[in-house]
Each structure stands twice: as structure tokens, then as C-alpha cells.
Amino acid sequence: MAPLLLIGVLLFFFLIIPIIIYNGLIHKRNMVDNAFASIDAMLKKRYDLIPNLVNTVKTYMTHEKETLTKITELRAKALANRDPDTQAQVDQEMTGLMRSIMVAVENYPQLKANENFMQLQASLNNIEEQIAAARRAYNAAVTTYNTAIQIFPNSIIANMKHFKPRELFVIPAEERKNVDVGSLFNS
Amino acid sequence: MENGRNDIVFPDGALGPVLEDLEKSRLLIKKKYFTPLTMAFIAGAIFLIAFLSKNEVKWTLIPSILSFLTGIVYVVLAQKPLNEYKNAYKKNVIKTLIDTIHPGLDYQPRLCIPESRFMASGLFTRTPDRYRGDDMVTGMVGKTQISFSEIRAQYKTETRDSKGNRHTQWHDIFRGIFFIADFNKPFKTRTLVLPDMAERVFGSLFGNALQKLNKGRGDLIKLENVDFEKAFVVYGNDQVESRYILTPDLMERILKVKEKTGKPLYISFLDNTMFVALSQNKDLFEPSMGKSLLNTKPLEEYYTILKLVIGLVEDFNLNTRIWGKN
Numbered sequence: 273m274a275p276l277l278l279i280g281v282l283l284f285f286f287l288i289i290p291i292i293i294y295n296g297l298i299h300k301r302n303m304v305d306n307a308f309a310s311i312d313a314m315l316k317k318r319y320d321l322i323p324n325l326v327n328t329v330k331t332y333m334t335h336e337k338e339t340l341t342k343i344t345e346l347r348a349k350a351l352a353n354r355d356p357d358t359q360a361q362v363d364q365e366m367t368g369l370m371r372s373i374m375v376a377v378e379n380y381p382q383l384k385a386n387e388n389f390m391q392l393q394a395s396l397n398n399i400e401e402q403i404a405a406a407r408r409a410y411n412a413a414v415t416t417y418n419t420a421i422q423i424f425p426n427s428i429i430a431n432m433k434h435f436k437p438r439e440l441f442v443i444p445a446e447e448r449k450n451v452d453v454g455s456l457f458n459s
Numbered sequence: 460m461e462n463g464r465n466d467i468v469f470p471d472g473a474l475g476p477v478l479e480d481l482e483k484s485r486l487l488i489k490k491k492y493f494t495p496l497t498m499a500f501i502a503g504a505i506f507l508i509a510f511l512s513k514n515e516v517k518w519t520l521i522p523s524i525l526s527f528l529t530g531i532v533y534v535v536l537a538q539k540p541l542n543e544y545k546n547a548y549k550k551n552v553i554k555t556l557i558d559t560i561h562p563g564l565d566y567q568p569r570l571c572i573p574e575s576r577f578m579a580s581g582l583f584t585r586t587p588d589r590y591r592g593d594d595m596v597t598g599m600v601g602k603t604q605i606s607f608s609e610i611r612a613q614y615k616t617e618t619r620d621s622k623g624n625r626h627t628q629w630h631d632i633f634r635g636i637f638f639i640a641d642f643n644k645p646f647k648t649r650t651l652v653l654p655d656m657a658e659r660v661f662g663s664l665f666g667n668a669l670q671k672l673n674k675g676r677g678d679l680i681k682l683e684n685v686d687f688e689k690a691f692v693v694y695g696n697d698q699v700e701s702r703y704i705l706t707p708d709l710m711e712r713i714l715k716v717k718e719k720t721g722k723p724l725y726i727s728f729l730d731n732t733m734f735v736a737l738s739q740n741k742d743l744f745e746p747s748m749g750k751s752l753l754n755t756k757p758l759e760e761y762y763t764i765l766k767l768v769i770g771l772v773e774d775f776n777l778n779t780r781i782w783g784k785n
């Protein structure tokens with residue numbers, strides 16, 4: 273009886289528990305990948321809107337030609353190269369440029385009154401909020417995953433199976449503040 | 460004391476004469492019905508005690524019954540003037556308070572948010588055995604359609620004592636103000652924001668494990684605002700969409716409202732709509748019968764509550780409509 277019990281205990285500690293931990297880690301890593309995919313999907317949505325935006329505003333916005341060209345270039349770059357690093361970098365630059373365009377709109381009352389533009393603006397605002405949400409969801413998943421691979425005894429399995437910590441998405445400083453976006457656009 | 464509140468209520472404001480009139484009817488009802496009915500019941504009780512006492516006085520049985528009957532007749536007779544008094548209070552006083560806070564809202568003293576809407580919010584899972592409510596307000600605040608009312612939803616339990624008698628007990632599922640507003644962003648899934656009992660009672664580690672077990676309400680959504688996480692637990696069907704709704708800004712705003720009310724706060728987002736359940740521990744917007752109406756304390760409380768509820772639109776920034784939903 274005793275040897276059987278011993279085998280049982282050994283099996284439990286050296287096979288069952290590691291399997292449970294390993295599966296848990298895989299699950300958390302998939303959550304991270306899944307969360308990244310949703311950022312990617314949101315970013316894609318934004319890129320789809322950009323040609324429309326550029327077409328609508330370019331006839332009005334004479335002083336922002338350069339910014340608009342830069343946005344178009346960035347979009348092409350992001351669509352050509354879909355790895356996470358490029359996406360993260362382009363996203364950061366793009367967010368800044370889009371913001372500056374939306375602020376510059378204030379100088380063009382005719383553009384502000386354009387119905388086509390107003391619709392686009394609403395869609396863009398919406399997508400920006402969704403991108404921000406997707407980034408936060410990604411960071412939450414990464415934090416859970418990073419914690420999981422660092423705590424004992426998970427860290428042993430994580431090291432053996434080469435689970436690497438993931439980087440957090442940088443959230444632009446403006447988004448961390450409680451900005452009242454309404455006051456930017458509605459005035 | 461908040462600015463302007465006293466002007467509206469008493470003594471120079473619009474409500475002064477109204478309250479004085481109502482106070483007169485209150486005193487009249489008291490004199491005409493309440494005093495006689497109390498006296499009749501007391502007399503009935505005295506006669507009854509005499510009848511049941513050791514040296515029983517037989518003849519007191521009939522006067523006892525007659526006194527009780529008189530009392531009951533007065534109770535019945537008092538119903539109509541009492542209802543009229545309540546209606547007049549609601550129509551003239553509560554309506555004026557609402558108009559002062561936000562003109563143009565519709566007030567229906569006898570209606571309430573229907574049970575189907577209450578259940579649809581997903582905030583409370585138990586089906587009520589008794590559902591009541593009144594004081595319904597509907598209308599537009601800026602660009603936002605709102606409606607709210609008082610609600611009391613209860614379930615019952617039955618126990619049997621040793622003699623086999625059945626006892627029914629009623630327990631509150633929710634008692635307070637139920638508020639519904641059209642949300643300013645379009646969304647498809649459901650998000651629940653509930654008071655965090657588990658984390659408060661069991662601490663973060665064990666509490667978290669408990670929260671995860673609650674699968675029927677959706678996935679646990681861990682948010683980055685530490686204070687918010689301490690106060691609430693969030694469940695949703697979509698990690699990204701729940702965060703799209705609960706922006707850092709809205710989380711701060713919800714925390715502020717919670718601080719203002721000081722009572723448990725339940726919020727859900729579903730079908731492009733925001734549901735808010737604000738707990739209260741008593742009936743609101745009712746005139747008192749025992750105390751003078753010229754004592755404006757309860758009225759000030761009603762005013763503060765109404766202002767808070769109508770102000771939720773601003774507090775949650777629902778009139779900012781820049782996300783493609785008008």
C-alpha cells in the first residue's frame with residue numbers, strides 16, 4: 273500500500289501540478305496574444321478611416337499639408353509591416369498626429385461644419401476610445417501573465433519552457449489624464 | 460447648507476404658501492380622523508382588558524367591540540382625505556422641487572420603472588416575489604434621455620415554528636432609486652459594476668478567487684484604478700468593450716458619485732443604456748403625517764436626493780456625445 277501511495281504523491285507533485293501550472297501559463301499567454309490581436313484590429317479600423325479623413329480635410333487644411341502627408345506615410349508603413357514593435361511605434365506617433373489634426377480643425381470653421389467631416393470625427397473619436405481601451409486590456413493581460421511567470425513555483429516551469437515576460441504598451445501621457453475631450457471639440 | 464435650497468423651501472420661496480396649506484389639511488385630518496380613531500382604539504382596549512381581567516366585568520364586551528368598530532370606521536373614512544393629502548403633496552411640492560432642479564421633466568407619482576426593465580439591467584439576479592414603486596420621473600436632460608423612480612423589490616421566505624404555524628418574512632433585494640439613462644457611446648456587450656463585497660470581507664487574494672467563481676455574471680474585469688478596484692467588482696463579456704465604457708475618467712466619476720451618496724451603488728451597461736441602482740433605507744418623497752410639514756428637514760433631504768439623481772447625467776458626463784451616438 274505504502275509504495276502505491278508514494279507513487280501517487282510523486283505523480284501528483286512532479287506531473288499533475290506541473291501540468292496544471294503549464295496549462296495555466298499557456299492560457300495566460302494566449303490571453304495576451306488575443307488582447308494584442310484586438311489592439312491590432314482597432315488600429316486597422318483607424319487605418320481604414322485615414323484615407324477618408326485626408327480626402328475630406330485636405331482641401332480645407334492648407335497649413336497642415338505636411339502632417340497629412342506624414343499620416344498617410346505612417347499608415348502605409350503600418351500596413352506593410354504588421355509586427356508588434358512597428359505597430360506600437362507607429363501607433364504612438366499616429367495618436368499624436370491625429371490629436372494635432374483634431375486640434376487644428378478649430379481654425380477651420382467651414383470644415384467643422386462639414387457633415388461628412390463631423391461623421392468622420394465621431395467615428396475617429398470612437399476608434400481612439402476603443403484603441404485606448406484595447407491598450408488597457410492588453411496591459412491588464414500582460415500584467416497578469418508577467419506576474420504568473422514570475423511567482424514561485426510557476427517560475428520554475430516558466431524558465432524550463434522559456435516563457436518570456438512581455439512589454440507593456442506605453443499609454444500616452446494625455447490619455448492617463450482625465451481629459452475632457454468634449455471641450456476640445458464642442459466649443 | 461447648500462446655496463439657494465432654503466429659498467425654495469421656506470419661508471419666502473414658492474413653496475412657503477403651499478406648505479402652509481398642506482399643513483392645514485394635515486392638522487385637519489389629524490383632528491377629524493386620527494384623534495377619534497386613536498381614542499376609539501384606546502377605549503376598546505380598556506374595555507377588553509376589563510372583560511378579560513381576573514374579576515371579569517361581563518358588560519364591557521359589547522362596548523369594547525363597538526369601540527373597535529368605530530375605530531375601524533374612522534380608519535376607512537380617513538383613507539380618502541389621506542390619499543388626497545398625499546397626492547396634493549406630491550403634485551405641488553415634489554413636482555416643484557423637480558422643476559426647480561430641471562424644468563421640463565415629467566413626474567408621475569403613481570408610476571414606477573417596470574419590473575421587466577429592472578430585471579433586464581442584470582444587476583439583481585433574484586426574481587422578486589413583490590415589486591413595488593412610485594415617483595417616476597422621465598425626460599431629457601440635455602441630450603440624454605433619463606427615467607428614474609423609487610423601487611422596492613423583495614423576496615419572501617417561509618418558516619414553520621414548532622407549532623406548525625407558517626411565518627412569512629420579506630427581504631429586500633433592492634430598495635432605493637433606480638435610474639436609467641441612454642449612454643453616450645454605442646456598445647454591444649454587457650458590463651456590470653457591483654459593490655465589492657468579496658474583496659472587502661476576504662481581502663484581495665481570497666476575494667479575487669471568489670469573484671472569479673461568479674461566472675454567471677461574465678468574466679472578471681480587472682481595472683487599473685486601484686481605488687475603483689477596491690470599491691467595485693466589474694464583470695463583462697468583452698474585456699476591451701468594458702474598458703471602452705469604463706474609461707479612467709468615468710471610473711473617477713463613479714467613485715465621486717459613490718462618495719457623494721455614501722450608500723451601495725450598482726451600475727450596469729447594456730443595450731446602449733446605463734442602469735444605476737442607488738440604495739436607500741427608507742421611503743422617499745412621502746409627506747409625514749406625524750410631524751409638521753413646516754419642519755423642512757425631510758424636504759431638504761428629498762431635494763438633495765433629486766438633485767443628485769438628476770445630476771448623474773452631468774456627473775457621468777453623458778451629454779458629451781462625440782462618439783457617434785446622438
